[in-house]
Amino acid sequence: MKKLIATLSLLGFAGVQTLLAQATATQSVTLAVNTVYKIATSGNPSPLTITTGTAGSDNLTSVSDASTNYSITQNYGNTVKITANLDAALAAGYTLKLTLASTKGTSAGSVDISNATSSSAVNMVTNIQRGADAAQVITYNFAATASAGTLSSLAKTVTLTLTN
Amino acid sequence: MKKTIITLALVAASSLLVESAVAQATATQNLNLAVNAIYKISTSGNPGALTITTGTPGSDNLTSVTDNSTTYSITQNYANTVKITANLDAALSSGYSLSINLASSKGTSAGAVDISNATSGSALSVVTGINRGADAGQMITYSFGANASAGTLSSTAKVVTLTLTN
Numbered sequence: 121m122k123k124l125i126a127t128l129s130l131l132g133f134a135g136v137q138t139l140l141a142q143a144t145a146t147q148s149v150t151l152a153v154n155t156v157y158k159i160a161t162s163g164n165p166s167p168l169t170i171t172t173g174t175a176g177s178d179n180l181t182s183v184s185d186a187s188t189n190y191s192i193t194q195n196y197g198n199t200v201k202i203t204a205n206l207d208a209a210l211a212a213g214y215t216l217k218l219t220l221a222s223t224k225g226t227s228a229g230s231v232d233i234s235n236a237t238s239s240s241a242v243n244m245v246t247n248i249q250r251g252a253d254a255a256q257v258i259t260y261n262f263a264a265t266a267s268a269g270t271l272s273s274l275a276k277t278v279t280l281t282l283t284n
Numbered sequence: 285m286k287k288t289i290i291t292l293a294l295v296a297a298s299s300l301l302v303e304s305a306v307a308q309a310t311a312t313q314n315l316n317l318a319v320n321a322i323y324k325i326s327t328s329g330n331p332g333a334l335t336i337t338t339g340t341p342g343s344d345n346l347t348s349v350t351d352n353s354t355t356y357s358i359t360q361n362y363a364n365t366v367k368i369t370a371n372l373d374a375a376l377s378s379g380y381s382l383s384i385n386l387a388s389s390k391g392t393s394a395g396a397v398d399i400s401n402a403t404s405g406s407a408l409s410v411v412t413g414i415n416r417g418a419d420a421g422q423m424i425t426y427s428f429g430a431n432a433s434a435g436t437l438s439s440t441a442k443v444v445t446l447t448l449t450n
Contacts, residue, residue: 157309167316175326176357176420180319188313196307216317264319266361267417271319278315283308 158193159202159282161258167273168216168262182215182263190220192282193252200248200284201225203241207277210234213268217261218278220244224253230261233278241281248282324359325368325448327424333439334382334428348429356386358448359418366414366450367391369407373443376400379434383427384444386410390419396427399444407447414448 165185173180194200202225204218217230225248236242264271331351339346360366368391370384385396391414402408430437 155307157307159309159311161311161313164314167318169318169320171320171322173322173324173359173361175324175359176418177359178418180322180359180361190311214317214319216315258313260315262317264361265417266322266359267415268319269361269416270321271317274317276315276317278313279310280312281308281310
């Protein structure tokens with residue numbers, strides 16, 4: 121009888137031992153998210169060609185293009201902006217205006233970028249909130265005066281900069 | 285030790301500032317801009333009827349009549365040597381004369397020009413040396429003359445064509 125009790129006691133102890141058996145290990149993980157600024161356009165707009173006017177008016181009939189869009193992603197702050205500039209200013213008598221739509225910031229509406237170069241870029245969208253804004257419409261409007269004369273096909277580069 | 289920690293902290297802070305200052309991204313688009321050659325001319329409408337109703341006894345030249353109730357406007361960006369010509373759809377019969385005078389502030393008016401025999405193949409210059417730009421609301425003056433010996437003329441519709449050309 122004593123032997124039986126002793127045996128049962130040993131079995132019970134072994135069971136408890138099994139339930140408590142465990143081991144742990146730890147790792148330190150370092151996480152970081154860098155400042156991310158991304159901006160891209162869907163492509164290039166169609167040629168902007170002025171072909172007509174109204175007799176008696178020096179302002180020829182302007183042309184527009186809204187066939188392209190831009191997308192942005194940024195995690196820097198809620199006061200980020202987009203600026204725009206040309207590679208070189210337009211000659212007098214020709215006007216290029218740009219409008220950027222926005223759902224994450226405040227669009228400046230139609231902005232004359234005819235004389236905006238890299239050192240004098242103009243604000244197009246301000247107070248952009250953190251996050252993404254996809255496929256926002258880019259609208260160009262090209263105007264000219266008759267007194268400025270004709271203009272052969274002229275390639276211009278517009279730079280959109282997402283910056284703080 | 286404290287100095288070292290403070291120095292490192294300042295270095296780290298300045299590094300953050302530099303990161304903030306240069307944070308940006310760019311995208312570019314290529315545009316093609318062009319302005320074609322544009323010629324536009326229009327008139328304000330048609331003049332009143334030009335009807336000769338009297339003359340002077342002893343003179344074959346009846347008293348001419350004029351009309352300056354209409355204007356023309358132009359816009360062109362081609363050159364500074366553009367001109368306007370005028371012609372009729374068909375020449376007038378002998379003894380009748382129609383002259384036209386176009387005012388101009390962008391070019392040189394030829395004054396009153398007899399277009400009685402000017403047709404599409406022989407249009408006459410009425411304004412020359414027109415500069416690029418627009419000239420709006422410039423007066424058109426018609427003068428219609430007739431000889432008594434040419435006889436009466438029933439109401440006859442004539443078409444005057446003004447052409448802006450280089």
